[in-house]
Amino acid sequence: ETGVTQTPRHLVMGMTNKKSLKCEQHLGHNAMYWYKQSAKKPLELMFVYNFKEQTENNSVPSRFSPECPNSSHLFLHLHTLQPEDSALYLCASSQVAGVLGDNEQFFGPGTRLTVL
Amino acid sequence: TQLLEQSPQFLSIQEGENLTVYCNSSSVFSSLQWYRQEPGEGPVLLVTVVTGGEVKKLKRLTFQFGDARKDSSLHITAAQPGDTGLYLCAGAPTGGFKTIFGAGTRLFVKA
Numbered sequence: 001e002t003g004v005t006q007t008p009r010h011l012v013m014g015m016t017n018k019k020s021l022k023c024e025q026h027l028g029h030n031a032m033y034w035y036k037q038s039a040k041k042p043l044e045l046m047f048v049y050n051f052k053e054q055t056e057n058n059s060v061p062s063r064f065s066p067e068c069p070n071s072s073h074l075f076l077h078l079h080t081l082q083p084e085d086s087a088l089y090l091c092a093s094s095q096v097a098g099v100l101g102d103n104e105q106f107f108g109p110g111t112r113l114t115v116l
Numbered sequence: 117t118q119l120l121e122q123s124p125q126f127l128s129i130q131e132g133e134n135l136t137v138y139c140n141s142s143s144v145f146s147s148l149q150w151y152r153q154e155p156g157e158g159p160v161l162l163v164t165v166v167t168g169g170e171v172k173k174l175k176r177l178t179f180q181f182g183d184a185r186k187d188s189s190l191h192i193t194a195a196q197p198g199d200t201g202l203y204l205c206a207g208a209p210t211g212g213f214k215t216i217f218g219a220g221t222r223l224f225v226k227a
Contacts, residue, residue: 056214107158
């Protein structure tokens with residue numbers, strides 16, 4: 001595998017389900033990000049991890065819970081979501097976050113999430 | 117609020133035409149990136165511009181960073197259907213470290 005991978009690519013879940021999104025980067029980067037992309041809206045930054053430490057939580061509701069066990073893996077745990085949470089969830093990585101190096105980000109293909 | 121405004125929001129052209137899309141802000145940026153996102157995929161980095169007035173070329177794509185580092189443009193020569201996608205600009209304002217994204221220009225090139 002190369003670059004940034006995400007699984008699953010598509011997910012349909014009910015509002016009472018619990019599911020997790022997985023992201024893995026094979027670029028040797030130290031920073032990882034979760035973004036939400038809704039139709040006709042700019043990319044919304046959700047969380048940033050730098051060297052496994054969370055450095056940014058962009059006022060994300062607690063029904064989204066990130067986990068970063070190491071610099072290569074990032075999870076987004078989902079529970080009791082709402083239909084308006086349906087979107088494309090993108091993971092990205094960069095060399096580091098918080099300095100100029102975070103500007104060049106490499107994205108995964110995304111998980112298309114539908115909440116019924 | 118530091119924003120990156122992209123224009124136009126949507127552009128539909130015929131194959132072979134030229135086009136320019138813009139990315140503007142009232143803030144100064146240490147660098148700007150351009151990404152292209154195809155349907156069902158994540159954004160792919162095309163280029164980073166760093167120096168005011170810088171021009172970079174990537175085959176038929178020409179990127180320019182404004183002299184004051186507040187704006188950037190992307191010019192495509194002889195567009196092809198494969199250029200279809202969402203073009204995003206992004207950058208971190210000088211003095212800040214968080215990258216912000218514009219809303220994008222959605223380009224459709226008809227064969």
